[in-house]
Amino acid sequence: MPAARISQRISAIAESATLAVDAKAKALKAAGRPVIGFGAGEPDFPTPGYIVQAAIDAASQPKYHRYSPAGGLPELKQAIADKTLRDSGYKAEAAQVLVTNGGKQAVYNTFATLLDPGDEVIVPTPFWTTYPEAIRLAGGVPVEVFAGPEQEYLVTVEQLDAAVTDRTKILLFVSPSNPTGAVYSPEQVKEIGQWAAAKGLWVVTDEIYEHLTYDGVPFTSIATAVPELGDKVVILNGVAKTYAMTGWRVGWMIGPADVIKAATNLQSHATSNVSNIPQVAAIAAVSGPLTAVDEMKVAFDRRRKAIVAGLNAIEGVECPTPKGAFYVYADVRALLGKELPSASGPVRPATSAELAALILDEVEVAVVPGEAFGPSGYLRLSYALGDEDLATGVARLQDFLGKAK
Incomplete structure (x- = not known):
């Protein structure tokens, strides 16, 4: 039997899901798609x-x-x-x-x-x-x-x-x-x-x-x-x-x-x-001083409140208000198994990974599924992106997920 080309140790590593989502979103953007990326935990501000x-x-x-x-x-x-x-x-x-x-x-x-x-x-x-x-x-x-x-x-x-x-x-x-x-x-x-x-x-x-x-x-x-x-x-x-x-x-x-x-x-x-x-x-x-950090926090706090309110307005989504970092972790277990529209006909995503893939394909919003961080049934969204993109992305999610039945 020929030896495996890749070691078992390295083959067992799971790809970084956050970077994978971010890479796919950037590739789609480069191809001209109007993708909104909530995937990477990356401030949209320039380095001071x-x-x-x-x-x-x-x-x-x-x-x-x-x-x-x-x-x-x-x-x-x-x-x-x-x-x-x-x-x-x-x-x-x-x-x-x-x-x-x-x-x-x-x-x-x-x-x-x-x-x-x-x-x-x-x-x-x-x-x-x-x-x-x-x-x-x-x-x-x-x-x-x-x-x-x-x-x-x-x-x-x-x-x-x-x-x-x-x-x-x-x-x-x-x-x-x-x-x-x-x-x-x-x-x-x-x-x-x-x-x-x-x-x-x-x-x-x-x-x-x-x-x-x-x-x-x-x-x-x-x-x-x-x-x-x-x-x-x-x-x-x-x-x-x-x-x-x-x-x-x-x-x-x-x-x-x-x-x-x-x-x-x-x-x-x-x-x-x-x-x-x-x-x-x-x-x-x-x-140096923490002045620039404090200025960024003002924007993060504003975005935090906006994204939590926007996600909680979607039936079937429960999003606790985070007290730190720049992520929300939305509970979407109530949406799994519900019917949602797609280009190929109605589908019923059974996992948050399937739901995240559907969201990207159908409304061009990139989110990271809970499977990347533990059990299925959740979506992580970073609110470190710009205010306009955040509002557009949340509006797309509201419109799409609001069709679940």
């Missing part, structure tokens, strides 16, 4: 000018034309440590920071460094599509713990406790959440962190949406709120969402020095240093 200028200035300096340390420019590592203390009250040294090629590499590096084959990671669900794939690539086993809209997509300690086995090593904790926009209260964060500490678990906390909360809801870092976690916590973050820098590809992980040293060794063989020019831009971002 002072950050861009820092990159332009850096590009003319020969020292940035060379290799730099695999773990990141020392001045950026220090700036990240300073920013973390400023924003979340967590004190870390520069030696505890690894600068990565975007947040995804930070996620992969962390799980690859901490997990041995068979180790389990508790993954509150709905989850960002990359988490379970990164866990599996590292030889780990993702254990999903689902919280639906009835719980505002927030898992409880009781649910987490029921998921623990003798192979459990890590709790993944994400607040504000992608894909749901859910935010845990300070009390909930503390309760969950103390539970993890009592169980002796590592906590990997993704804080990339830390500056995007609404309605006066505070962001709470579990690393700061629960000091008893000690040196068994890793913080993931990056500049992509806060500073509208998705394409610059600068993320980081903060953790115990031995973990960071090991992850840096991994990165030295995988990619070496992050491109120096974006690193300099990131220094300007994390060291």
